[in-house]
Amino acid sequence: MTTTDASDKPAPTRFKPVHPRLVRYWHWINAFAIIVMILSGWRIYNASPVFPGFRFPNDFTIGSHLAGALEIHFAAMWLLVINAIIYLIYGFVSGHFRRNFLPLWPSLFWRDFNLALDGKLEHHIGVYNAVQRVAYVGVILAIIGVVLSGVAIWKPVQFQTLAALMGGYEGARIVHFLMMSAIVAFILLHLALVVAVPKTLWPMLWGRARGEDGHGDKS
Numbered sequence: 001m002t003t004t005d006a007s008d009k010p011a012p013t014r015f016k017p018v019h020p021r022l023v024r025y026w027h028w029i030n031a032f033a034i035i036v037m038i039l040s041g042w043r044i045y046n047a048s049p050v051f052p053g054f055r056f057p058n059d060f061t062i063g064s065h066l067a068g069a070l071e072i073h074f075a076a077m078w079l080l081v082i083n084a085i086i087y088l089i090y091g092f093v094s095g096h097f098r099r100n101f102l103p104l105w106p107s108l109f110w111r112d113f114n115l116a117l118d119g120k121l122e123h124h125i126g127v128y129n130a131v132q133r134v135a136y137v138g139v140i141l142a143i144i145g146v147v148l149s150g151v152a153i154w155k156p157v158q159f160q161t162l163a164a165l166m167g168g169y170e171g172a173r174i175v176h177f178l179m180m181s182a183i184v185a186f187i188l189l190h191l192a193l194v195v196a197v198p199k200t201l202w203p204m205l206w207g208r209a210r211g212e213d214g215h216g217d218k219s
């Protein structure tokens with residue numbers, strides 16, 4: 001008869017919390033809203049380009065006509081803004097931003113940036129390196145900027161001070177375009193990093209990671 005010693009059993013897999021539920025919900029709703037806003041925004045842009053020589057390929061736009069694209073753009077805007085307000089309040093009140101996005105010293109950014117270029121930057125699930133922190137804080141600011149410049153374009157009379165700060169209606173359109181471009185650049189970099197370190201994806205979906213990888217934000 002064989003007996004099984006408890007110590008022979010493989011240690012049970014331990015899953016630890018990484019990304020809080022609210023952050024995950026914000027993230028995926030935000031990704032959906034941003035992508036819908038960009039693609040419908042390109043359709044709106046094509047109807048009256050800020051830079052006359054440049055148009056987005058129609059195959060990469062949504063909204064069969066200008067009015068349809070505007071409706072889609074505004075619907076996604078409300079989703080994006082309400083979702084962002086909840087995330088920003090949570091981020092500041094819970095300490096999520098302080099714990100995960102700070103410190104942000106330029107010296108730390110350059111150290112991690114150079115390590116990344118040399119292929120030596122380690123990634124621990126739930127811990128953002130300084131390059132990620134700068135990118136995340138940057139894209140959150142760009143989202144705020146795209147919303148504010150969008151409001152200035154939408155209601156340039158009611159929000160004339162805001163529009164004036166951006167150089168008037170035409171200036172606000174350029175700011176809106178530049179913020180959109182920064183967000184698109186972030187998305188391309190962000191997706192490239194997810195492809196480079198695919199083990200980060202599952203915890204952002206499920207909120208947990210296995211064993212020693214899961215020592216991230218628990219709030």
Ligand code: HEM
Pocket residue numbers: 023027030031034035100125126127128136139140183186187190191194200201202204
């Ligand atoms: C649609 C495809 C996307 C995928 C697959 C994706 C994937 C991910 C993953 C895996 C993480 C966690 C990274 C880690 O643990 O090191 C993350 C975090 C993050 N992503 Fe994305 N992402 C997408 C779209 C976006 C978009 C469109 C934005 C904003 C424009 C965005 C902004 C962020 C931010 C700010 C964080 C940090 C969240 C926090 O901890 O508060 N992502 N993303």
